[in-house]
Amino acid sequence: MQRAAAPAPCPGSVEKKKKIKKKKKTKKMTKVVNRLQPRADEAAAAEEAAAQQAAEEASRRARHLQALGRASGAERELEELVFGDSLSVGEDELLQRLAGPQWLKATEGKSLRDDSSDSEVENEAKGEILSKKPAWVDEDDEAEENVDMTHKYRKDFMKSDAEKVLTKKKLKRRLEEQFQRAMGGVPAWADLENRKKHKRIASDSDSHEDEDDDLLCRTGNFISNSESLPKGILKMSTCLPANQERFADGRLVTVQFHPSAQVVMTAGHDRSVSLFQTKELISTMKVNGRCTATAFTPDSSKIYSYSKEGEVFIWDVRSRKCLHKFEDEGSLEGKCIAVSKNNQYVACGSASGVVNLYTTDVCLKENHPKPVKAIMNLVTSATCVTFNPTTEILAVASREADEAVKLVHIPSYTVFSNFPVFRRKQIYLAQSMDFSPRSGFFSVANNKGKALLFRLKHYSDF
Template identity: 30%
Template sequence: MSSNSLKKQKRKKPTITCLQKKSKSKKGDFFYQKKKRKIDAEEKRLEHVVLGDESSVIERLNQPDVHVWKKKKEFHDLSGESVEESDVEESDDDDNDDEVKRKPAWDDDDDDEKKNNATSTARQTSRFVSETPKWAQLNTTKKTQIKRKKRFSYSDDDDDDDDDNDQIGLAQSTGNYLASSSAVLPSSINIQVKRCSNLNKECSNYDLSALEFHSKSTVALTAGSDFRFHLFQIDGEQNRKIHSVLLERFAIQCGHFSADGNEIIFGSGHKYFCYFNLESAQLVRVPTIKNIEEHKMSQFVVSPDGRFIVFLGASGYMHLLSARSKEHLSSLKMNGSVSSVAFSPDGTSMYSFGSDGQVYVWDMDSRRCVHRFYDDGCVKGTCIAVSPNSKYLACGSDTGVVNVYNMDTCMADTTPQPRKALMKLTTACTSLKFNHTSELLATASNRCEKGVKLVHLPTFSTFRDFPDRMDKAIHFPIALDISPNSGYLTIGTNKGRALLYRLKHYSSY
């Protein structure tokens, strides 16, 4: 035989006969059966430990009122060791006689750690929810319930609608919920401000020119030269749009709510003006007034007592119109040109400021100038504002200097010295606004990027952190306003956006 044939025979695997395969399978079956019997025996032992014998099960069925664990004198744990009856704790209550607690077979450190964590979390939570917060407390006295039923009930027989009527009444007015903060605004370097969603995020104006909060409800107004004005419901998150109106061929340059909040008055570059009635949802055009020789009626101010609408004319004229009838009453004149007008909180006095650098004080009952004084260092006045407590008078000039006077000082002298000269603005001051507590003054210039400063009163210190940390949002501030209870600050920019900020120190609106 050749060497190649021998190599092939060596490579062949030995054949296994059927007898050998059969013996091998029998051997595997033997070990499998042995292992199965062992598993079955272990399962029976576990059933005996957990459930007991069949005889004990029959005895338990015959005696249903007796608990299973009371019949047994001895127990076996999973390890097979016996447990004495003393390890079983029965309940002492008569109602829970069938409930018996067993001690655990071992203690796990992880379980103890979870229990400790749960206990500490519950303690921390209880500190915040142990008492009902003030905003969630309802006045449910009998007197208030009777008043609500009398005020909002639509029929005496329908008792099921009382709750719905209460809800309707709450939604109609927010006057009871606009509670101011009792604490004094602290004077520090920083002020607690939170950036909210844009006030007009649902519908922005192409060229924003009017921005104002409603004095009696959580509503804000925006308007622009795109012939439209919008109303928004302010909540800080959604700020949903309520209404939009198109004023044909009327580019809005100024817009204000009336003193009672029922109308919105608009001015433009025409000889006439318009107002929108919120109750009837009608837009009314007031025709040209014969006694007023003006080419445009674009800038005006509404008196807080609801008596006058003052339009700023040319050559220092100020035209007084009745806020109710929209009729012309009289015209006042000052030297130079008038740039800004402000009223005292009660509406009895008016302060005008203009190009000659003098402040004119007008008595609105007699409609005469009763006093005037020079603003210290001012060449041309641009803006003026009076604090709600009638304590401060702020005058802004074209150089960016804002002089803050004590009202008593400036009314007693023709050249009074300001209480403080604020020089944080580098361009002409165009907006001044006090908050309702007269402890915060917002100043702005529309000629400077990020030209907004917040000043604390009476320390006259400027908050440094605003608006530095929001540089990307604020461009050129066109207008600004503070909500009735100083909860929100809004700033209108040249991009048509009305930025909204939450002043955390004050109440919600």
Template identity: 30%
Template sequence: MLRRAVRRKDKTSETKRQGTEDAGEDTEGAKKVLRTFQDKKTWKAARKAKEESALEELVLGRRQEEPTDRLQDAEDQSEDPASEGSDDDVDSLGVVDTREAAWVDDDDDDRTRVEKTSDVPSWAQTSQGRKRQHQSDDDSDEELLQHTGDLLAESSALPRGNINIKRCSDVNKTYPHQGPVRRVEFHPSAQVCLTAAQDVLGLFQVDGRNNPKIQTLHIEKFPIRTAHFSTCGREVILASTFKWFFVYDMIAGKVLKIPKIRGVDDTSLSRFEVSPDGRFLLFLGKNGFLHLLSAKTKECVSSLKMNSDVSAATFSKDSRHLYSVGDDGEVYVWDVGTRDCIHKFVDEGCTHATTIALSHNSKYLATGSQSGVVNIYDTQRALTSPYPTPLKALLNLTTPVTQTTFNHTGEVMAMCSSEVFKAARLVHLPTLSVFSNFPEADSMVKRVQCLDFSPHSGYLAMGNNQGRAMLYRIKHYKNF
């Protein structure tokens, strides 16, 4: 009996000790889970602040220790369809940040949902890491010169005939679009390019090889027709076939909806231009109206009126003059300060104009038409005659001209038509001749929808009808 009582006592003591140990383990496990959760929140907050700081530095040009104007030639590399089409590359960290738009129209019940995804590209590094990379780049300058030849040499006059151009990885390689790319545009000061297709805006860092995704912006039920960077580079303005438009503040990460503009009766504001001085947004309305908005307040300050429907418009580099063309082929020249039409002339042979572009030095003026003809004028002569004769009528395109644009030196003009395959050409302006080797026998060109030169012509981007933003390196120019 005594032995049995002792055994029971020992078992009871052991059971109590085991229970105490189990309770201690549960408490310790809960503490570990709590610490893990807190660490994860702290890590997420720190990483979010790091991303915003890195984007602000990239866009505003605060990275003094890392040069952005020197380019490295992209290496020859085969395209990998599996990697380009894979969703695994979209966000390697699996982070999705959803924000609601900042609404200014209280009567709009159908609020557009805005979703922004972002990952950490190569530029999002610590300052010490970027400094080490900069030192490494300095050490390899001599080797880079040996491998790239004329890449670091001073640019001289661009030769005619064949242009020294090379295909690089697509701008949106890490995030291909599902529909036609409506707009490609380079940032005015940073090595960044935007692409717009359907309801998606993409921002990419351009390095010619990987072109990592910086951000994507999804605006539901808002098919983007036109997208432009603001002149300061902080904002992206987005327009569609509605009477409202959106402004995306890249630094703050906020999207602002601008409702119906007071004093503007148009129900569709799908086309607009940004003045180079950053003061105005110009929306092309119906019935010949051009609406001049303050870029700061987004309010209409004046409306100009043509005698025909507006086809296209462009500002001069100093923003003092505005050139617009109507579907009847008449070109209007406006004084932006007084809002007066100071000159008007007829585009020779044009029955329906589609595009107009002015070179940065205002030397050349180009107009495109429904028939595919592109007329190039000497601007000074065109401003002194109601019926000027073009320097050259380019007949290389046979379908409606979609876009014409000049590079920063006025040596190259790009033009395209979106209705047929490979309808894109580069023109050597000093001789008014077309480069014979572009585009080459590249089956991926397809139908070109839009194009743009980088600020110093180091790159050319072209968006096609299959969601690709193709990138080309123009080796004659050393800077981005």
């Protein structure tokens, strides 16, 4: 059976659909144009504002240049003083000259010329002063003074019997030679070239350390008035170890400051001593007991010897006789002894950790003296005691425990609370201690081969 054919579309309906589509498209384009139109207007307004601002800037510059041209003489002088004599050129060139290196170089050159002229004036003035002749001349000053070398303090500087008399210049050279031999050469602080080089390299941030180290860069005796040391807190700072240039390979047993020169002696189990001098045997004194420690009095006229049994013998150096003997109170085994520099106190440290402090006049009279203070701040054997030169500090230590070092204030007999106080171990086992000749520094030799150095800020000198 055959199907019927589809009816043909009406020409009017097709045309109608095309018109509807075209109208929809037109509406969409209109909407897009309307949406973009404000943005275009904003861009045009921005361009117009930028052009107007540029015109105003150009007008302002023109007015500024015109005003500069009409400036009074005083104003121009002031502007030339500040900006230089470049006001006659255009503004752009003025700005370039102000910012450019040529203008800077010209200014610097002018300053240098001014400084040079000032220096010339100063040099001329100095020349006039130096050119003046002295009012009179002392003939004794011009004469070369001779020094008697046979004096007991100068005999060691004679190289032969022919040098019984030396000029002051020769004696000075001889002293310099001996000092250099003792120091192993010219010290770094005495080498002017090295010092100048070091000053150029060193930074300003090290000024406080340089201040402390300056005491180590001078020789001679220093006299300064210092108030009595207060108790409680001891102002101090940690320095580099005294043997920083060469640590010992084992534990140190001795650290000691030279009494007159700025030298620190260290000795240890590595068979080395930084500075030493041997003397021949003079005599031997027999002690009734096993001697564990000895100490000279400040005038070297007496010797205190401390026995293992806790007895202290006082000897006369000239006669080699025992002047007196006394027992250290409560001592089971003697370990260490020290006499104060003013010969006022004697400190005896025992195996119990107690350090008894006596007055010397009582020790010379009584056989069982009572200590003025029993220091009980150590929990292990007291193995080292020493006084500072002003007899204001007594240092006590034990080599049997880490950080076992105490500084005792005299005459209050109290321990300084801020030493040792560190966040980590630093002292370890103290083997020996000493103060510098004027108490400016305190050194502790430890079992690590270091001579730790501390700056005591209450004292101004080495």
